[in-house]
Amino acid sequence: MTIIRRASAIGAAVTAIACAATALAPAAAAAGPAAQRATAAPKAAAAAKYNGACGGGYSVVNSAQIGTKGTVFLTYNSATGKNCVVTVRTTPGKAVHMTASLGFASPTTTVSDTGYYTTYAGPVYLDARGLCVTWRGEISGEVAGKNGTNCGSLAANRL
Template sequence: MRFNRSVLTAAAFGALAVGATTALAVPASAAPNTTPQKVCGSAYKTVNSAPVGSLGTVYLTYNASNGKNCVATIRKNPGTVLDMSTWIYVSDTGLGDEDYGQYTSYAGPAYVYGKGHCVDWGGHISNVYTQVSGSNCGAFKEHRVTFTR
């Protein structure tokens, strides 16, 4: 009986150790109170945003020192993993970037050189998609679309 109690005690401590390690192992994107600047970098200033239904927001940021835009899709309520994406594209240069996966808090960053160019950008959370076309290019009026699949 003494042997069984020792084995059970060791097993219990082992389970606690594994449980504590698992509880402390947070996915890289699980960051409550995340901001676009935490995702893209402190030099990036938010220049535009679009809601992804009621689930979160896609943010377009710009870094004046290097001419790059960055996009991040951030959930309103971080939690269980969901399919998420963020993307950006400059049609007249053909350059773009994207991030797609299963995340708990945000998708991104996605970067592209956009100084002096119109940009198309967007993202999705679960089954709600948002895209903005012809954005941040002076007198042109951007076009926004949000849809559910």
């Protein structure tokens, strides 16, 4: 079992519950279905919802949950060929350090929006027709995203 230390009391409580559920699972299996239901692992935190910050014509094509703090969304507009990234907090509140970034490897290009925000970071846009993109979101030091995904038609780069 891997345990990730969290600075918050909530993170410690969730870890303790998950560890207790794992430790009790063998005993619950021996006790039968009723005991298994009683020791089920806690539900995952609700993910943030896409807020439409990229504008009209953009659809969510990928996302990554940033722990319990929020979600980073990769969107695409097929009419313009542009990707857009926005990082959205699960629960808006006091301004915290956030980032939304989007890039591709060749030629090396990255656009980002970094600052202290109450609700979301971004949007950032990049025309990446025919390319794979790398995208990230960060909220208070916790990071999520993906490298080299959502590749456009590579035939677009051939002569």
